[in-house]
Amino acid sequence: GENVEQHPSTLSVQEGDSAVIKCTYSDSASNYFPWYKQELGKRPQLIIDIRSNVGEKKDQRIAVTLNKTAKHFSLHITETQPEDSAVYFCAATHSRLSGTYKYIFGTGTRLKVLA
Amino acid sequence: DTEVTQTPKHLVMGMTNKKSLKCEQHMGHRAMYWYKQKAKKPPELMFVYSYEKLSINESVPSRFSPECPNSSLLNLHLHALQPEDSALYLCASSQDSPSGRYPTYEQYFGPGTRLTVT
Numbered sequence: 001g002e003n004v005e006q007h008p009s010t011l012s013v014q015e016g017d018s019a020v021i022k023c024t025y026s027d028s029a030s031n032y033f034p035w036y037k038q039e040l041g042k043r044p045q046l047i048i049d050i051r052s053n054v055g056e057k058k059d060q061r062i063a064v065t066l067n068k069t070a071k072h073f074s075l076h077i078t079e080t081q082p083e084d085s086a087v088y089f090c091a092a093t094h095s096r097l098s099g100t101y102k103y104i105f106g107t108g109t110r111l112k113v114l115a
Numbered sequence: 116d117t118e119v120t121q122t123p124k125h126l127v128m129g130m131t132n133k134k135s136l137k138c139e140q141h142m143g144h145r146a147m148y149w150y151k152q153k154a155k156k157p158p159e160l161m162f163v164y165s166y167e168k169l170s171i172n173e174s175v176p177s178r179f180s181p182e183c184p185n186s187s188l189l190n191l192h193l194h195a196l197q198p199e200d201s202a203l204y205l206c207a208s209s210q211d212s213p214s215g216r217y218p219t220y221e222q223y224f225g226p227g228t229r230l231t232v233t
Contacts, residue, residue, distance in 0.1 A: 034221055034222075036224075043205065043226045043227055044205070046221050046223070089158075102160055102171060103160070105157035107156075108156070
């Protein structure tokens, strides 16, 4: 079936360093790729997304890149801060014959920013 | 209002109980979702409603029964649950088109209901 692989499962970085999380998707028809941040006990919150007609998108310290040929996309966080510590999930849209779309989530990356 | 609300925040129920989870949004979104999330795992899709009609049921056991009374409300009725059903239940909403021709817009999640089945 359709799936999204996410690596690494855990990532520890020093405050101020950069963090990169990578996802690979299998459905070549996927055309929307959101990233969610989930703090302990809280809801997933959308932090950035990218559509298939764009190769890169940036929002302050966060950026996402998409390589459609290789079917992978990455989250880049620069100048990491302790409050960036959370679990990050990538997702890819999965189209269905009925026309309804749903998300296929990656397995998550636990990011720890060490002060 | 860009928020999805869920009640209750916490729920403890026995295996013979009947309870309901509620979700509400006032963003004019026409697609609403129920997810189940276990600890350290991604959200797992259960149901999708599009324009108040059930469009996706991910082979969820019948002890979970969704209901969409109107475009702003989504319920999940629970009956005869098992301890392994204990999890965080998340509701989400997004814009959608009736024919599903366009990519689903970003999904906004509610805070979830922490369910414990004893």
